[in-house]
Amino acid sequence: MELLKTKIQPLIEEAVEGLGVDSSLVGRMLQPSTGHTWPPVCDLSLPCFQFAKKLGMAPPAIAELLCEKIGEHEAIQEVKALNGFLNITASPSWLAQQLLSGGVGQRSDDERREVLIEHTSANPNGPFHVGRARNAILGDTLVRLHRLWGDKVTAEYYVDDMGKQVAVLAWALENMTEREVETLLADREPINPQWAEKADHQRVRWYQAAQLRRKDSADSEAIESAIGTLVHASEHGDQGVLDSFEQAYQPVLDGMLETLGRLGIHYDRFTKESLFVTNGDVAALMKELGDLEINGVADNGAQFLDLGQRGLKGKTEFFYRRGDGSSLYATRDIAYHRWKWTQCNELINVLGEDHRLQAQQVGLTLEELGERRPEVMFYSFIKLPEGKMSTRRGNVVFMDDLLEEAQAHAAEVLKERRPDLDPATMATIAEAVGTSAVRFNIISVSPEKGFTFRWEDALSFEAGSAPFVMYSHTRACSIRRNVEAADPSFITQPPQIEPFEGEMPAGLVELLRTLAVHDDRLSKVVKEHRPNLFANYMLQLSMAYNMFYRDCYVIDQGKVNPFFFAVSEMARTTLKAGMEALGLVALETM
RNA sequence: GGACGUAUAGUGUAGUUUGGAUAUCACUUCGGAUUUCUAAUCCGAAAACCCGGGUUCGAAUCCUGGUACGUCCGCCA
Incomplete structure (x- = not known):
């Protein structure tokens, strides 16, 4: 209870000094009673154990002595020695007066910050399931809590608008018929009629069917190479391909956002991954990374940073550039983070625990570039009682x-x-x-x-x-x-x-x-x-x-x-x- | 195999960063309150710190060694 602490700390310090011990620790030691009991036994508590050695006295006796030395104060209802603790209870009428006079909860301007919170950022390839929702709900709650505190917050969704997942979706919508999709998915649960008109539920079936064909069909090699071509083009910033991707995923994303909207989750900004490829940031970044001390080059010209030299354990090589010169997801993420730092003075990401290593790599690289690393809130995945959630096995709750x-x-x-x-x-x-x-x-x-x-x-x-x-x-x-x-x-x-x-x-x-x-x-x-x-x-x-x-x-x-x-x-x-x-x-x- | 995360009543959890009192809250079980300023409420009882070692006056909390579960270890995203 800071409200009480600021008022009475000098009083306690005086009493402690009166015993002839150093009072500089009082500020740290004087704490709300430990939260182990509800309601708490008192509002602030001073453990007297640390003074015992110096004074050659038992803690309960010290607490008693201190108790007698504390004078009356308008904010204090009761001071009591118990089990070696000095327990202070605030005067309820003083609390009431403080609260009702409206002086509590005022924040000074230097306590308010500009915060950018990135959360959810799920691939737009299908409807939200409960597993993904942990990210969105935690992230949105963080946004709202910061706003309550008085921070200026931007909630941001990073749209994965390039790469394999979207490519598969775009390819499927272009090359497969509805009949083909439904034939391939015949043994799956059919689409819930209630969501038959919702694009995320519709299009995910094309995605799922394409995944089946990629694995398991006569022309899977041809499909793989067609998708590979699309991925390659998107990573080199081919605007035509990126546009076709957008046409494929945007209705899906809209459906996902509709679901989130029902939970009160909204975003201030959507930033597309491809932006950092098309505006040249990624190319510039890779050049800069190439000049770093810890840069390494593989046989085929691919480049990596040796993060082992910066304390990373386990896998130490962090690849940011392929042999063909194109960038990787993590590389673009670093470019994205540099841009994010130009927009705020505090950066928070909400990430699944599968991103722990990658977040380490991005963080260390940012530091290597002289930037700060973002703060990250990791969460672990939601399981079903039957086990892991998996779209593939149909084991999901939408x-x-x-x-x-x-x-x-x-x-x-x-x-x-x-x-x-x-x-x-x-x-x-x-x-x-x-x-x-x-x-x-x-x-x-x-x-x-x-x-x-x-x-x-x-x-x-x-x-x-x-x-x-x-x-x-x-x-x-x-x-x-x-x-x-x-x-x-x-x-x-x-x-x-x-x-x-x-x-x-x-x-x-x-x-x-x-x-x-x-x-x-x-x-x-x-x-x-x-x-x-x-x-x-x-x-x-x-x-x-x-x-x-x-x-x-x-x-x-x-x-x-x-x-x-x-x-x-x-x-x-x-x-x-x-x-x-x-x-x-x-x-x-x- | 390596890196990281998690382990608290029958069940689900808080507390672990900064060691301190009788370890939180709920579900379940058992017992009580009600002509209510909205009973989706209130009051009471029972019930737990993964295992071993160490540090300390004191360990759920720190160190160390196990065990179990989860995640990751792609020139994927």
């Missing part, structure tokens, strides 16, 4: 299907709970609940941990899920509506808040404490790229609000309590902003 299912499930729950609602409202709420639950289910797990997709988890609407948070928010909204009905002046001209008299109910204290650590948590989450911690915070905030709701009646016997209402409103706006930062729909009624 996002489009998941979202439909989630919506339907939410509609079912709603029908029982709110039979009074009209169908249109019900559909809107069900859509919001469904998509929010799907996002939350994925966000709330640490990115680097493995994730197994389970329908029952994704569609769970109980405590610990998005609807739990959403529900707390609707309660706060409902209270606001009731207050407005009881006395509109509370909304139009909020009254002066009198300090709270007497002892605060537990739920109120808990809510104030939780609101008070909002900025601490957000700051950590944004700096360390860990959206799941904020999801966790939102659950805590919702729980705290529910406790407050239990203990404090904003409207009691028709009369509005101004203090409770002010706290409720603060929680409501904090909940709303936090939900938006996680991409959850902040419904006002559900």
